[in-house]
Amino acid sequence: QGRTVRFGIRLHTITRDTADAAWTEAARLLEAIPDELLAEQQANLRKSESEGQRxxxxxxxxxxxxxxxxxxxxxxxxxxxxxxGTALVGSHREVAALIKEYATVGFEEFVLSGYPCLEEAHWFGEGVLPLLEAESLWTPPGRTTKCLT
Structure with a gap:
């Protein structure tokens, strides 16, 4: 067909200056879910016919x-x-290393988010993007070549 197959992945991120801080945030998010809500959501999710959801x-x-x-x-x-439903969790370096691992096996597109959205975007932008840029895995929008400083 003349097309090239590309691969992407959709993940959440919980990244902090240290791994302990990131895992503490993951635990905080989990603890905030009432048992009743977890049971209700699990029951609803089991109704899905999606293979990915299964x-x-x-x-x-x-x-x-x-x-x-x-x-x-x-x-x-x-x-x-x-x-x-999965998240990259860890220090900025650990999360950047896992993204690099995904890139190494062929993933070219990443759709990333977190909770709360703005705060996680900040953590990721300040902590992970510079590491990805240093590895030539990300280029800031509008920049075509890496800036030498």
């Missing part, structure tokens, strides 16, 4: 434990949210 439910098993499914990859978001 796989997400298998990753988190509807349980608050064992949610780090790969180093710095956390399935906690998927306990109460349909669709993208």
């Amino acid at each position: 796989r997400m439910l298998k990753l988190n098993a509807g349980d608050r434990t064992g949610l780090e499914i790969y180093p710095n990859l956390w399935a906690g978001v998927g306990l109460v949210r349909g669709g993208a």
Whole structure:
């Protein structure tokens, strides 16, 4: 067909200056979910016919434990949210390293977000983007070449 296949991934991020601070934030988000809401959302998510949702439910098993499914990859978001339910969690360096790992295996597009949106965008923009730029994995909008300083 003359087309080139490209791959992308949709993830959340929880990144802080230290890994401990990032995991503390992940735990805080999880603790804020009432048991009743978790049970209700899990029941609703089980009604989905989506293969992706079925796989997400298998990753988190509807349980608050064992949610780090790969180093710095956390399935906690998927306990109460349909669709993208995993988050990159860790220090800025750890999150940048995991993004690099995804890029190395062929992912070219990343759709990233977090909770609360503005605050996580700040943490990511200030902490992770400079590291990705240094690795030539990201270029600021409007800049075509890396700035030498």
